[in-house]
Amino acid sequence: MNDKASAAKETFTLKDNRTGKTFELPVIKGTTGPDVIDVRKLYADTGCFTYDPGFTSTGSCESKITFIDGDKGVLRYRGYAIEELAEHSDFMETCYLLLHGELPTEKQKKDFDWTIAHHSMLHEQLVFFFRGFRRDAHPMAVMCGVVGALSAFYHDSTDISDVKHRMTSAHRLIAKMPTIAAMAYKYSIGQPYIYPDNNMGYAENFLHMTFGTPCEEYKVNPVLAKAMDRILILHADHEQNASTSTVRLAGSSGANPFACVSAGIACLWGPAHGGANEAVLNMLKTIGSVDRIPEYIKRAKDKNDTFRLMGFGHRVYKNFDPRAKIMRRTCHEVLDELGVKREPLLELAMELERIALEDDYFVQKKLYPNVDFYSGIIFRAMGIPVDMFTALFAIARTVGWIAQWKEMIEDPTQKIGRPRQLYNGAVERKYAPVHKRK
Numbered sequence: 001m002n003d004k005a006s007a008a009k010e011t012f013t014l015k016d017n018r019t020g021k022t023f024e025l026p027v028i029k030g031t032t033g034p035d036v037i038d039v040r041k042l043y044a045d046t047g048c049f050t051y052d053p054g055f056t057s058t059g060s061c062e063s064k065i066t067f068i069d070g071d072k073g074v075l076r077y078r079g080y081a082i083e084e085l086a087e088h089s090d091f092m093e094t095c096y097l098l099l100h101g102e103l104p105t106e107k108q109k110k111d112f113d114w115t116i117a118h119h120s121m122l123h124e125q126l127v128f129f130f131r132g133f134r135r136d137a138h139p140m141a142v143m144c145g146v147v148g149a150l151s152a153f154y155h156d157s158t159d160i161s162d163v164k165h166r167m168t169s170a171h172r173l174i175a176k177m178p179t180i181a182a183m184a185y186k187y188s189i190g191q192p193y194i195y196p197d198n199n200m201g202y203a204e205n206f207l208h209m210t211f212g213t214p215c216e217e218y219k220v221n222p223v224l225a226k227a228m229d230r231i232l233i234l235h236a237d238h239e240q241n242a243s244t245s246t247v248r249l250a251g252s253s254g255a256n257p258f259a260c261v262s263a264g265i266a267c268l269w270g271p272a273h274g275g276a277n278e279a280v281l282n283m284l285k286t287i288g289s290v291d292r293i294p295e296y297i298k299r300a301k302d303k304n305d306t307f308r309l310m311g312f313g314h315r316v317y318k319n320f321d322p323r324a325k326i327m328r329r330t331c332h333e334v335l336d337e338l339g340v341k342r343e344p345l346l347e348l349a350m351e352l353e354r355i356a357l358e359d360d361y362f363v364q365k366k367l368y369p370n371v372d373f374y375s376g377i378i379f380r381a382m383g384i385p386v387d388m389f390t391a392l393f394a395i396a397r398t399v400g401w402i403a404q405w406k407e408m409i410e411d412p413t414q415k416i417g418r419p420r421q422l423y424n425g426a427v428e429r430k431y432a433p434v435h436k437r438k
């Protein structure tokens with residue numbers, strides 16, 4: 001991507017009141033969203049670093065992939081609103097859009113579907129890799145390990161300077177994640193692995209590999225497959241979130257894409273990020289009943305209590321998470337399809353949402369249900385075990401990670417990410433031999 005700083009017409013004037021010197025910092029405008037102040041020369045000019053732990057006001061890169069407006073609850077993939085994609089697209093088409101920047105033609109879509117399907121099997125030797133895990137290993141631990149190990153099997157697609165290798169790695173990662181996740185589940189329950197079926201859709205295939213057995217035909221409920229496909233679309237990408245930033249930082253050193261995605265899986269696992277969908281369900285089970293909600297709302301507001309309402313709040317969305325609205329609708333669709341008349345956890349979640357959204361603390365701090373609030377209830381209704389919830393998030397987010405990784409690698413201005421710090425540790429000290437220490 002071209003460096004726009006030199007072309008910038010507008011600037012910020014920075015005055016150092018310690019010296020009286022002023023500095024002109026270029027303002028760079030995007031096609032939409034906040035402008036950025038280019039501080040790349042700040043240290044060289046002023047001898048100062050910026051300071052922004054948590055990167056609340058920092059743009060780490062330039063990107064054309066996903067746009068979020070946190071105040072308006074806007075999420076667009078390559079300019080297309082998430083509501084439209086969730087309604088009219090499917091996950092494979094969304095993957096193509098995120099990777100290539102345009103919606104595919106009919107032929108491109110057919111070819112892409114075929115390519116992904118024909119990469120969905122794992123190298124058979126990886127089966128032995130699974131055997132190294134305890135049966136009760138968390139699926140995210142297995143996903144981290146197996147995805148990282150793919151670089152030991154697919155040497156023919158790790159030359160990141162070769163566009164064909166980059167694309168093949170992207171296809172392999174998107175295609176194999178559901179297979180790896182389903183195998184992690186089958187391994188944990190001691191059932192045989194079910195191979196992918198190239199005649200099935202992506203989401204349908206995952207459900208088939210997860211719940212099918214060699215003993216009888218397993219028919220995937222098309223309504224559940226469609227709901228799962230929509231959930232994958234909602235989770236596919238989300239700008240420079242923690243796990244995507246992890247993938248970009250790992251990739252900036254030239255590490256191979258399998259290792260980078262494995263790092264992204266590790267970061268996503270945290271309960272403050274993708275691990276929240278599992279944490280929400282565990283929280284709802286802990287709260288247990290509607291009458292105990294006030295006690296937990298009180299705890300969530302108590303600064304001295306580490307308890308937080310999982311599935312609430314977001315660094316960017318400060319009015320509502322557009323994905324949460326679609327997830328809530330999908331939740332009712334799935335429960336209706338499954339004939340679940342009463343789902344106490346859903347009733348508890350909806351009452352919790354109602355109470356929280358009327359509470360001043362949550363209103364003032366702009367804490368609303370995020371994408372993770374309802375997903376766990378849907379997955380549970382589908383029969384997916386709680387510890388597989390974040391693995392599903394990782395399946396969906398792999399396309400976002402690899403699209404952002406590819407964009408970074410193909411950016412001619414790209415360089416290794418290496419932040420600095422505010423140091424406030426011991427200044428210079430002389431070494432004392434142990435017999436002279438007090």
Ligand code: SDX
Pocket residue numbers: 054237238240241242271272273274276300301307308309310311312313314315316365367370371372
């Ligand atoms: C995802 O970044 C992304 O895009 C992520 C994601 C994606 O698609 O990649 O959208 C996916 O990770 C969604 C978020 C899932 N996490 C959770 O549901 C965990 C619970 N939420 C919180 O941990 C928190 O809201 C975060 C991590 C999501 C956001 O944290 P921020 O932006 O750093 O906000 P913060 O922690 O500074 O909170 C601001 C205030 C604080 O109070 P003060 O210190 O200002 O007094 O709000 C409070 C927090 O204490 N607060 C909460 C709360 N979340 C924030 N209080 C109670 N319950 C909560 N859930």
